[in-house]
Amino acid sequence: MGAEPLPASNNNNNNDNNDDDNHSNGGEAPLVLGLQPSALIDHVARVYWSLLDQIPGERGGSIPVALEELEHLLSEVKTHILSSADESSPVKTMAGGSVANTIRGLSSGFGISCGIIGACGDDQQGQLFVTNMTSRGVNLSRMRMKKGPTAQCVCLVDEMGNRTMRPCLSSAVKLQADELTREDFKGCKWLLLRYSIFNLEVIQAAIRIAKQEGLFVSLDLASFEMVRNFREPLLQLLESGNIDLCFANEDEATELLRGEQTADPEVALEFLAKHCKWAVVTLAANGCISKHGKEVVRVPAIGESKAVDATGAGDLFASGFLYGLVKGLSLEECCKVGSCSGGSVIRSLGGEVTPENWHWMHKQMQIKGLPVPGTRSS
Template sequence: MRPKDLLANVGEFHSKAGGSAANTVRGLASGFGVRCDLVGARGKDEWGAMFASSMKRASVNTSKVRVQPGPTGRCVILSHNGQRTMRTCLDDAVRLQKDALTAEDFSGSKWLFLSGYCLYGEGLMERAVELAAAVGAKVALDLASFEVVRAFRSQLTSLLTRYPVEVVFCNEDEAVEYMGGLQSGATPEQGLRQLSTLCNIAVVTLGEKGCIVKARGSDTILAEPACSGVKVVDATGAGDLFASGFLYGLMRDFPLQKCAQVGCLAGGAIVQTMGAELTQACLRWLFARLHGDLAATVVRDSASAVHQELLECYALIARMGRGVVYYGSARLKQDCPHWQRAVDLGREVARLLDCTTWSGGGPGMMQAATLGALEAKKPVGGIRISREAGTTVRTASYLPTASAVFCRFLSSRKVALVDAGVRAAETDRTAYIFLPGGLGTMDELFEIMTLMQLKKLGSKHAVPLILCNYDGFYDGLMNFLRAMDRNGTVGAAELKDVMLAAHNEEVLDTLAAFYGLSRKVDGEPTHHLTPGKRASSLLGQLP
């Protein structure tokens, strides 16, 4: 029977994006908010496009997935009464070769999750483990299938013997197969014990019976029952999502019993839908059991959307790099005397610090500073929102298309803009610069000042916070802060890192002094800046 005739006779069928490792990282990203990169290959076809769309929808970074000529790998899954049988079709599919892996693929990673299917690529798994070890990443390995174990048992043993592997996941069939198969008379418990001698943590999933876990050197086997009262729609991805939950627990330093519980919950969530992609209903069910009934009411569509927006923002910031964040009024246009000052400041700061210029991506002062940075031919980024100062701004942006994220929710935008100015290392050059602004600008200013006051921001690496007091714009704010100081509601010392600048030159000199840089004024470098040319601290402005 021809394939198209077969499909016509099977009744209802669906096309879903997935794959062992892909399912696990998608579960980590969408279900637990873990920032994940996917390394692999896909074809330049409709299946590959669908796969990439699904991963991006879950906020998985797919920039490390190679797009190659040829078909994307596929599989057929027959599902009935909650159980399923799967057959892959990989013969002509594009594959990632070991020589294509680079150190950059693993840079900054704390964990590497590998599927046993990698063993079909000669030397691929070993190469990945070596590169992960070079950056200090822990390795988690899923044995994937009893057929994989049967075909590569000796290679698996060799790999587990030669390389440090933190955790191995397998189901009961794979555990028995590792011990020699059904004919050996081995049990899943025996497989668990043997695997635990080769890695730090061995985990065997038992389907509707839950899972068993054993740590290297411990005589105790931990057992965790499966979730009760779950209506199983499709078992596809249950083991993959179990691994998502278990790994999340390890990342949070949960005890192993708690890791197993979270794993069972994640597996219980995914079997309630068709395919291995968590739906809103799955997320509500999962969060209610992780965090209580209140979470089920809070984790509605809007909360999930905020979560997704934050992940998109973080991915953009990671790609563009942190830098100087500008805040200011969306209402002040080109006929305002502050406009050209903001353009000039954006241009000169970008040249001085050689970093990304960030803003809310809206009109007014945000646009002016960004246009200045573009004049300097430096990278710019924006965290946009649909309304600025009561005005709808969903229009074509002056920002490059790939340099902005559009948020529906103010909370995700505010958090992301603060993150864009954090100094993660001593060598980072960032700043928060406040141009003249209104209520939104004041809200963000006081939020950052509060974060600094509570040592939630800048405690490890200080970040300059500068107010551009053009034409005395912030004099009224100074009077307000003086009144707060007199009444004892704020301590002047808490404002010592906030700088007030009357002119752009003071901003530039302050940043140059802060980062130990030299500037050219009238063609001459200024290596030694006098205090009079720098912005003054708010501490010095208060009596």
């Protein structure tokens, strides 16, 4: 198939969280494995509204574009940059995608051994993805490199911190369902997925093998558009009983129960908890609600209300929540860690937390009496 596996990473990350459950070397299975069929590069920029007014589609949405449109947008960005004293570069380029954001956060901010499975192209963007993820300690031995382009996305952030996305995915290389093997999942404890109708076949195959290998499965509901337009296959996934943990934001949660008399986040949480061991609904500035068994908790948001860029807030919330589960914390503590890590990423551009903001997060965790990564309680 013209695909070759990449070498495993045994790099240390930029933080000092090097306890012995930190990063796996090439020979060990990562504790948490993320499935992202197509590697993705994000180009993130803060821009004036005037640029958003020029491009087709709703502000705040995500509409696929062709490569020519993506390149045109990137050239237009340069003349519409919203200047900011604290940003060293007007456009930040980094590995992107919801699963990659969560995995990178778990690895670099929490010191949990993580890997990613998917495909990247043999181009400059593919090399960027590999360099970014390996430098954060993520094991890429399950990534396949294929001939062809790597997926890209332009993320335009307005003055209010809201983002408008234009992904270029159509011609990008992608991992196929028949390329997955049991060896890919052996020894891992968690599989992280993001719902997408375009990846449904590979998601279903991954869940099937993960369950054969005894993994827990976590699913993020992706976007309210994805839930609205492809609700039936999603309901089938949830009702299969194979999803152990589900993350939804408020819009996705209410969209899931569209047509019900009371389609509010609390009702959606109850619905998700019927099918999943853990259910979480994030409520932006209002924090989150979560349920496990009969226990329900509500935790407020942490940090300033004004976001520089909301990109990755849900992804990094998932990093913190999963860290809590891996460490055996209570449901309330898992939510609090998630709120701390979700709050850390919105303080700067893009879905990757800066070293300064990891320090901010660790301080918030200390204030709340939560176990800080890199410190051993036993």
